[in-house]
Amino acid sequence: MNKFKIGNYFTIYNITTGFVIAILSSLFIYLEYVNFTYFFINTIIGLMAIYWLLWANRMIWFWSGLFIGLLWFWWISLSFIHYEMPIFMPFVIISIALIYGITFLLLFKIAHFFTNRLEISEIYGKAIILFLFSYIHPIEFDWFKPELMFTNSYLGIEKWQFAIILSALALTQIKKNIIFLTLLILAYPFITPFTLQKLENIKLISTYTTIEDKWNEQKQPTHMKAVFNEINLAIAQKKEVIVFPESVFPLFINLQPQLMDALKKLSKDITIVAGALYWEPTKNIPRNSAFIFKNGDVMVAHKVLLVPFGEQNPLPNFMSKWVNEFFFDGAKDYIASSDISDYEINGTKYRNAICFEATSEKLYENSPKAMIAMSNNGWFVPSIEPTLQQILFQYYSKKYGTTIYHSVNMSKSYIVQNGKVIYP
Incomplete structure (x- = not known):
């Protein structure tokens, strides 16, 4: 029963691991912000972020979600400056972070519940949750999509390509064999299905x-x-x-x-x-x-x-x-x-x-x-x-x-x- 104590969430290990995962999940935004975008780097850090999320426990998922909400969406609070209410900015930032932290935690628990009932690896459940996350919109705001990390990378952003990425990383962990990483080749966008349109005047x-x-x-x-x-x-x-x-x-x-x-x-x-x-x-x-x-x-x-x-x-x-x-x-x-x-x-x-x-x-x-x-x-x-x-x-x-x-x-x-x- 000790593992369910709330104090277990506030360990240095859980907090720092969640923070590192959030950094990896957010780095592609900040690198683009400073005009330092390289497909190879974005590919590696994106894969690392997903791999660690598939590996992490529920406490780390909570902290990962909290810090992802913070690093992706802290800027929402800036609007209160223009309403002459900067005093509310910390409250807004903390609220956004908690919303994403709690969302991550609840989704983890759902994955845990069903994988327990089906007697399959919890990693499969976490992979399905990450696949479905782009359809889940806290406070009607749909800017968080895990596959967004691969927009400027060597991997595709289509749902079927993201499913391949999740499958490759999940199987690597479950089977403890890096040979499954070769599946990532199938997620490479070899061709674009769209013809190049002439730019208008x-x-x-x-x-x-x-x-x-x-x-x-x-x-x-x-x-x-x-x-x-x-x-x-x-x-x-x-x-x-x-x-x-x-x-x-x-x-x-x-x-x-x-x-x-x-x-x-x-x-x-x-x-x-x-x-x-x-x-x-x-x-x-x-x-x-x-x-x-x-x-x-x-x-x-x-x-x-x-x-x-x-x-x-x-x-x-x-x-x-x-x-x-x-x-x-x-x-x-x-x-x-x-x-x-x-x-x-x-x-x-x-x-x-x-x-x-x-x-x-x-x-x-x-x-x-x-x-x-x-x-x-x-x-x-x-x-x-x-x-x-x-x-x-x-x-x-x-x-x-x-x-x-x-x-x-x-x-x-x-x-x-x-x-x-x-x-x-």
Whole structure:
């Protein structure tokens, strides 16, 4: 019975081993952050992380999950600086870490329960849990995927390839024979099933406007002037499309007829895709949207997946109202669209994606060939968030063959094609 005592979780051995596994599981993000990405290194550290997780006991799994949550997602707390509540940052960081630690522990216990009943090695159960982990989303946030470690490596990121990786490492431990590591050769992405698409004549705009400046009404005329200057420059450069970041217009532009008319007029010379707010007067609700101005007309594509807590409170109504009053000055939640939006520009169909939703599996339904994504990373810089976001784009681009045109605030804009990042 001693092994079930809570004190056993707090041994130096369990904590340090969990921390080392978390470091190995996170190193690919931080190496990319400092522009030190080598496929061989990422392959080795990814395999080591998975191997140790398959070997580890439930106490080490708890600490591994806790430190992974910390190292992958500490940056979420930075948003509280902009709400002038930095005092809550430690609470947010600890909460995120505990959520992932407890999730890892519960999943380990599930694996242990079933492998005990089936009288098979516990390692098989842990391998199945790791395989299924990308479908498990604490607090509706789906950025943790174990196979993400192999995005920039010599191994593939498809589920069947990850299954081979898990099988090779699990069999190596169970059979105590390294010959099973040769199975890893089968996880090498020998060919890509997607044809290389011609890059479109698109200008991606990078802006560097802080959150405080963006919502400062006195500075809005300067921001507007900069937007129109970029449009006119793109027209002079013979660009066919210009894409701006999320909420480049930090106001409900459908309630600004003069601004709308000016953009419609310019859209006769160039297609303009810009992030802005949309007020739905019939329902009295706000939306986070993309406005597509083309040939003197406009189409509005609303966001489908909202950021948990940032745009929509996932808590029950009685708690949600209190949280919104306390943290967000009683602001209303944004409303999500029920339908994914696609639109066509010069014969090419694009999937619309705004920030968080562009890094979610749902937006890649039916494997869109092209996507225009816009983000505002101002809430989370300086941090690894833009780096992790980019790796997720690479992952989905590899998985679905989608060419992603990404316009960003507070980070450099880029294109991702067949998993490779291209800076225009």
